[in-house]
Amino acid sequence: MNGPQRSDGAALNRWRLVLGKNAQDQMPLEGGPKLARMDDALDFLYSREAGPDVRDDIPRERQGGSGASQLTVARWLSEVRQLFPQETAEVLQRHALDRYHLTELLTDREVLEKMEPDQALLETILSLKGMMKGDVLEAARRIVRRVVEELTKKMRSQVQRSALGKLDRNSRSNVHSLRNLDIRRTIRKNLAHYDRDQQRLVLEQIYFNGRARRYNPWRVILAVDESGSMLPSIIHSAVMAGIFAGMPMLDTRLIIFDTAVVDLSGRVDDPVQTLMSVQLGGGTNIAGALRYCESLITAPHHTMVVLVSDLCEGGPRQNLYGVCRDIIESGARLIALTALNENAAPEYDRDTAQALADLGAHVGAMTPEKLADFMAGVMRG
Structure with missing residues (x-):
């Protein structure tokens, strides 16, 4: 009988x-100090949930010992991470x-440094970074990094598996000729091997430029809506x-915008x-952002303008449609992404999306890997 009784006790x-704690009189906890600590933390x-002053209503005799009233936020966070599984602690x-x-x-820097670094925390930091100063801001920056x-590690792996990654395999030239020698990079990468006694630079590795940048550069202009819903x-x-910037066949520009x-x-x-520069909120002027992007187009037939937005335009829609028409008619590709993350399940203005698609823009929600595949298809013509 001991086994079932213990099981019933754990369930209770x-x-x-x-x-x-309001159920303590009817259903008292039966266990050691760890259970009491879990109870206090919860x-x-x-x-x-019962209101901001609920703990002031707890009778004094129930606030003694190691009760919740003695927990600070820093202490609470430490307790949560010690007492609960990681998934529960994150919830x-x-x-x-x-x-x-x-x-x-x-x-509080001490509290912040104890938190589990993940994308959810990153989003919260970006939302509240305006409240941070000094060593707290530096701690937040370390978490963001x-x-x-x-x-980056995960998404770079996705891009390398994509069609764009296969195109990029030609970015380092297999033809090691003097014409392809990247002398600046070669010197910079070998400076650590300078022989002071002989006063000469020992070249442990020689770097060559890729032919993709020399003969077929594509300009990619990412225009990102910084409204809060797009975080x-x-x-x-x-x-x-950042990944695109490291690919020699791409000339990457990044624009963020609200109004x-x-x-x-x-x-x-x-x-x-980039992320620490983002100021979330405010209105949205997509037309103004795309007009600026249009000014960056120098070779339309080798340019992709990638708009990342929920397409909720704050100004006249006709202004937006006009600049989109101008970009498309120039020969540049216009890609309107309503989401760019692993889930690709956005909320967006469907009427605007349909209007842009009717103009000739490619409109959809994509994961980073799918965007890379799509870009490769455009570049292959």
């Missing part, structure tokens, strides 16, 4: 943790930020732009800098 304890967060962390607005999680590096796509667009346009092409190879 789980229900008691779900119901919270109560610290979910007691807010609690997400509820703390999204449901109960515990912004202390992002304004860590998550971006993981995303996952903003992150993936910044990472994709104003910001050209981030100068830092396109650093997605962290």
Whole structure:
């Protein structure tokens, strides 16, 4: 009988943790101090469900010992990570930020550094980075870099498997001729091997330019809507732009916009800098952004303008349709992506999407890998 009794006790304890401290009299916890700590950690967060002053109503005798009233946000986060499985801890962390607005999680360096770095945390940091200063902002930047590096590794692997990755295999020339010698890169990469005694540079590796950049460069202009609803796509667009910037057959430009346009092409190879520059919210002037993109087109038949937006235009639609028509009639390819992330399940203005498709734009939701495949198809003609 001991086995079933223990099983029933565990189930009752789980229900008691779900119901919270208000059920203590009817369903007392039966277990050691770990269960009590779990109860305190859950109560610290979910007691807010009854209102902001709920903990002030708890009788004093129930606040003694190691109760939730003694938990700080930093201590609570540490407890959660120690007491619960990682997936559960991440759910609690997400509820703390999204449901109960515990912004202390992002304004205390100690707390921030204990959080699990993932894309959800990255999105929250980007949403609230305006509240951060000094060492908290630096800690946030380190988390952003860590998550971006993981995303870049994953997405670069996807691009390498794509048709675009197969095209890029020719980016390093197999013809090692003097004409193809990349002398600047060769010197820079071998500076560590300079022989001071002999006063000469030892070349351990020689680098050659790829023929793709010399003979068939394509300009890719990524125009990314920075409205709050587009945050996952903003992150993936910044990472994709960084990957594209490393591909010799692509000349990559990155534009972010709301009602104003910001050209981030100068830092396109650093997605962290890009993301920390994003200012979420505000209106949306897609027509103005695309008009700026049009000014960057120098060789239309070797240019792709990739608009990443929910297509909710803030200005007159006819202005948007007019600039889209001009881009398409110039010979450049216009690609309107309503989402650019792993899920590719966007919400967008379907009437505008249909109008752009009728003009000749390619409109759809794509994962990064599908975008790379599509671009390869365009480049192959």
